[in-house]
Structure formats: C-alpha cells, structure tokens
Amino acid sequence: MAYKIEMKNITKRFGTLVANDQVNFQVKPGEIHALLGENGAGKSTLMSILFGLYTPDEGEILIDGQKVEINNPNDANRLGIGMVHQHFKLVEVFNVLDNIILGFEDTHRGFVKYEKSVEKLNHIINTYKLKVDLDALINDITVGQQQRVEILKMLYRDSEIMIFDEPTAVLTPQEIHELMGIMKNFAKEGKTIILITHKLNEIKQVADRCTILRRGKMIGTVDVKSTTTDQMAEMMVGREVSFTVDKEDLKVGDTIFEVKQLSVHGRGRHAVKEVSFKVNQHEILGIAGIDGNGQTELVQALTGLTPIDEGEVLLHGHDISKYTIRKKYEAGLSHIPEDRHKHGVVLDYDLQSNLVIQNYYQKNFQKNQFLKFDAINRNANELIERFDIRSERGAKTTVRSMSGGNQQKAILGREISRAHDVLIAVQPTRGLDVGAIEYIHKQLIEERRTGKGVLLVSLEIEEIMNLSDRILVIYEGEIVGEFDPKKVTINELGLYMSGAKRGEKHA
Ligand SMILES: Nc1ncnc2c1ncn2[C@@H]1O[C@H](COP(=O)(O)OP(=O)(O)OP(=O)(O)O)[C@@H](O)[C@H]1O
Numbered sequence: 001m002a003y004k005i006e007m008k009n010i011t012k013r014f015g016t017l018v019a020n021d022q023v024n025f026q027v028k029p030g031e032i033h034a035l036l037g038e039n040g041a042g043k044s045t046l047m048s049i050l051f052g053l054y055t056p057d058e059g060e061i062l063i064d065g066q067k068v069e070i071n072n073p074n075d076a077n078r079l080g081i082g083m084v085h086q087h088f089k090l091v092e093v094f095n096v097l098d099n100i101i102l103g104f105e106d107t108h109r110g111f112v113k114y115e116k117s118v119e120k121l122n123h124i125i126n127t128y129k130l131k132v133d134l135d136a137l138i139n140d141i142t143v144g145q146q147q148r149v150e151i152l153k154m155l156y157r158d159s160e161i162m163i164f165d166e167p168t169a170v171l172t173p174q175e176i177h178e179l180m181g182i183m184k185n186f187a188k189e190g191k192t193i194i195l196i197t198h199k200l201n202e203i204k205q206v207a208d209r210c211t212i213l214r215r216g217k218m219i220g221t222v223d224v225k226s227t228t229t230d231q232m233a234e235m236m237v238g239r240e241v242s243f244t245v246d247k248e249d250l251k252v253g254d255t256i257f258e259v260k261q262l263s264v265h266g267r268g269r270h271a272v273k274e275v276s277f278k279v280n281q282h283e284i285l286g287i288a289g290i291d292g293n294g295q296t297e298l299v300q301a302l303t304g305l306t307p308i309d310e311g312e313v314l315l316h317g318h319d320i321s322k323y324t325i326r327k328k329y330e331a332g333l334s335h336i337p338e339d340r341h342k343h344g345v346v347l348d349y350d351l352q353s354n355l356v357i358q359n360y361y362q363k364n365f366q367k368n369q370f371l372k373f374d375a376i377n378r379n380a381n382e383l384i385e386r387f388d389i390r391s392e393r394g395a396k397t398t399v400r401s402m403s404g405g406n407q408q409k410a411i412l413g414r415e416i417s418r419a420h421d422v423l424i425a426v427q428p429t430r431g432l433d434v435g436a437i438e439y440i441h442k443q444l445i446e447e448r449r450t451g452k453g454v455l456l457v458s459l460e461i462e463e464i465m466n467l468s469d470r471i472l473v474i475y476e477g478e479i480v481g482e483f484d485p486k487k488v489t490i491n492e493l494g495l496y497m498s499g500a501k502r503g504e505k506h507a
C-alpha cells in the first residue's frame with residue numbers, strides 16, 4: 001500500500017543537539033498514528049518539520065508517494081497538512097472567527113468578506129458538533145474551546161492530514177472523551193491523523209499504529225492492538241516502567257499547614273468558599289476536582305498570587321496570609337505552579353538563573369550586592385545531576401529551548417531542594433512522559449517520608465488516588481467531601497467531582 005506520508009532519514013540538529021537522528025516515519029492513509037516518546041525525544045520537532053516550521057538538515061518527505069518541499073506552513077496547508085500545536089498559536093485579542101480565517105480571508109477590495117467563511121464554518125461546526133461561539137474573544141474562552149478553534153482552523157483549510165501535538169494535556173476527562181470521538185470520525189472519513197500523547201491509554205483507545213522515538217532516534221513502529229502499554233512504555237524509555245507507586249505506611253506527624261475558612265470572591269462564580277483543611281507532616285493531601293472549580297484560585301490565594309478575602313493560612317501555627325510572597329517562601333513554603341511558563345520559570349533566562357530565582361539574594365549566592373556566579377553555577381550542576389534535567393547546554397541553556405518535561409524537572413528540583421516544610425504541587429506531571437512521571441511521583445513520596453507536608457492538586461484522578469493519604473474533592477469552590485483513598489472508588493469520587501453528590505459540610 002502506498003503511504004500517505006513518508007518521512008525518510010530525517011535529521012535535524014539544534015547546535016550540537018541532534019533532535020531527530022535519521023528518522024524514518026511512515027503513515028498510512030486514514031489511520032490514527034500515535035507518536036510516542038519521552039520529553040525531549042524529538043516528537044514536536046519531527047512534526048514541525050512536516051508542518052514546515054523547521055527545515056530538516058537531511059532527509060526527504062513524500063506525500064502520496066510524491067517528493068515534496070515543505071518550506072513553511074503555507075506549503076503545508078497547500079498539501080493539506082494541518083497542525084494543532086502543543087502550545088496553541090491563537091491571537092488572544094482576536095475573536096474566534098478572525099482566528100480561524102486568519103491568512104485565508106475572503107476579501108473584496110481590501111475588505112474581509114465574512115459571509116462565505118461563516119457559512120462554511122457553520123457547516124463544519126454542525127457536521128462535527130464542534131460548538132464554539134464565533135464572536136467570543138480567545139481570551140474569554142476555556143482551553144478546551146480554544147482547542148476546538150485550532151481544530152476548526154484545520155478543517156476550514158480542508159486539511160487531510162491532521163497533526164495533534166499533545167492535545168489532551170490541557171483537557172478535562174469529558175473533553176478528552178469527546179476529542180477521541182472526533183478523531184475517530186475524522187479517520188472514518190479518510191483523514192490521516194497523527195497524535196502525539198504521553199497517555200498510553202489514549203493510544204490504546206484510538207490509535208491503529210504507534211511509532212516510538214527515543215532521544216531523537218526512531219525505535220520502531222508497532223501495531224497498537226497487539227502491543228501492551230507496558231511494552232510501549234519500555235520501548236519508549238528503554239527500561240521497565242512502574243505504573244504503581246510504592247508508598248510505605250507512615251504515621252502522620254503534627255499539623256504543619258492549616259487553612260481556615262478561606263474565601264476568595266474572585267471574578268466569576270468559581271471562587272473559593274469557606275475552605276478549611278489541615279496538612280500534616282508525613283502526609284500527602286490530595287485535592288481532586290474537575291478543572292475550573294476553584295483549584296487555581298485556592299492555590300493562588302495560598303501562595304500569594306491572589307489576595308485572600310476571608311480566612312487564615314497557618315504555617316507552623318502562624319498566619320502567613322498577609323506575608324509578602326518572598327516571606328511566605330522564607331517561612332517554609334514551596335510551590336510547583338500549575339502554569340509553568342507563567343509562574344514557574346522565566347523562559348528567556350538560563351537554567352542556572354531559574355534555579356536560584358527565589359533565593360539569589362541570600363548569602364550563599366550573593367555578596368556585597370554581587371551575584372556569586374560560581375556558586376549559582378555549582379548549584380545548577382548539582383540539581384541537573386540529582387534531578388536528571390536534560391538540556392542542550394546544561395546550566396547555561398536558555399529555558400525556552402528545553403522540552404516541557406525538563407522545564408518541569410527543573411522547577412521540581414528547585415522547589416524540593418530549597419529549605420521548606422510544605423510543598424504545594426499543582427499538576428506536577430502535566431505533559432510529562434511516563435518515565436518522568438514515575439520519577440516525580442517518587443520525589444513526592446520522598447517528601448512525605450522526610451516529614452514534609454504535601455498538598456497535591458491535580459486533575460488526574462489516578463495520580464490523586466495513587467499518591468494521596470487523604471483526598472478532598474472541590475466542587476464550585478467548596479470542599480464537598482473527604483475520602484480515604486483505600487476506601488473510595490474512582491467512580492464514587494467522580495460523582496462528587498461532577499456535583500452529583502455531596503457530603504456533610506466539611507469542617
Ligand atoms: N528551537 C530549538 N532550539 C534549540 N533546541 C531545541 C529547539 N526545539 C527543540 N529543541 C531541543 O530538541 C529536543 C527535542 O525537542 P522536542 O520539542 O521535539 O521534544 P518532544 O519530544 O516534543 O518533547 P515533549 O514531550 O517534552 O514535548 C529537546 O532536547 C529540545 O530541547
């Protein structure tokens with residue numbers, strides 16, 4: 001059978017780093033083909049080459065058996081190739097319609113004519129049930145809806161080949177379910193789909209074949225039905241991966257962190273309402289909930305990114321809610337933020353600066369107002385070693401050029417290595433490969449063992465179940481139930497998360 005896409009001996013270098021090393025990648029027409037690999041394995045790079053964002057140093061691309069030149073995304077569009085990027089590429093201050101037709105406007109004497117576009121779009125929206133408000137600003141819609149806009153962009157351009165780069169990392173379970181359905185429909189219609197994801201169960205669910213990359217090299221292509229998730233994981237990291245977390249029984253210690261009757265009015269209805277809980281030493285307290293139920297506001301209030309309207313936050317019995325952010329950290333708080341680009345790193349600083357970003361002013365890194373670069377560099381090298389942070393130029397790498405997983409490891413390393421008693425970890429494994437997830441989970445368990453208190457906020461219900469000693473469910477800004485993970489099922493939790501059930505008012 002002729003392949004729809006054939007990428008032959010593709011090599012792409014960034015400086016001395018070989019992001020793609022003689023990769024051969026073949027996709028059949030009408031299949032859903034998964035692309036799997038560790039963080040930094042070269043998946044986005046390979047797809048960016050197919051989409052014309054990067055030019056390969058070596059190799060060639062064939063579409064329908066014909067050799068093609070793809071020098072920019074317009075070439076890709078002409079060849080019927082569309083891509084939904086890992087980090088969406090939308091103009092936030094434009095509305096949905098303008099974003100979709102951008103670059104493909106129907107114009108008359110320099111004016112955009114919308115009628116035909118809107119007609120075509122409405123047809124697409126109805127056919128695929130991709131409902132979205134065309135007049136809404138991108139800034140005002142949810143991430144799930146933004147993704148629909150990206151998909152509509154591809155359909156509007158009549159793409160026959162659709163590349164999805166980690167489309168589910170930011171979606172809720174419900175949205176993921178819908179997206180899987182949409183992809184299957186596309187494939188049924190004969191469209192060819194490439195799906196990059198770290199979630200092996202998604203691959204099992206929708207993909208026909210799966211190609212595995214490791215450190216820039218192609219390891220192999222397997223038939224998904226006849227391959228187990230364990231086998232795929234092993235191909236990907238080159239060793240066996242454990243999906244279960246080993247957690248020893250520990251007696252919890254004293255209460256170290258306490259939140260009392262905390263309220264945040266916020267802008268919308270999903271503020272935080274009278275939330276109270278305690279985190280003890282040797283304990284991981286998990287907060288489960290569907291995205292947008294106040295988790296973000298709660299964490300921002302605890303860490304000082306949002307003012308608190310009512311209530312107290314006690315660390316070692318002292319109310320820290322009025323402290324400056326710097327003082328909060330000095331008092332013993334650590335934080336792995338939800339949005340690593342906004343609140344976790346400064347993308348254009350190098351790795352070593354990012355690793356001292358909260359304590360560069362302290363005496364180990366500064367003397368007489370001068371930074372001690374030797375010490376800063378040594379600190380970075382220690383953390384790189386200890387947390388296996390991979391990058392092109394080590395301590396001097398600009399963080400923007402690092403893969404998402406490695407950026408996350410850098411944040412984790414920084415927050416764990418700094419003196420602290422409580423760690424607030426929000427979505428600590430979002431977008432990470434199974435090897436990195438295993439690693440980060442071990443680190444959180446280690447925090448628990450050494451007597452820290454961990455507040456884990458995650459949308460991944462299995463992560464919450466596996467790691468937590470106690471689970472709170474948050475719904476519309478309120479804690480609606482407290483559970484022992486050994487005694488509750490995922491289904492039961494789901495009922496509370498969706499608001500279908502609620503417990504006694506939690507005190
Ligand atoms: N523009 C760039 N400049 C320099 N290095 C880059 C650039 N883009 C990617 N890299 C490097 O190339 C390697 C492959 O990156 P790529 O983004 O393709 O990984 P990935 O498999 O998509 O990872 P992830 O799962 O974290 O998204 C990484 O080591 C990354 O740091």
Ligand SMILES: [Mg+2]
Nearest residue numbers: 043044045086
């Ligand atoms: Mg990527």
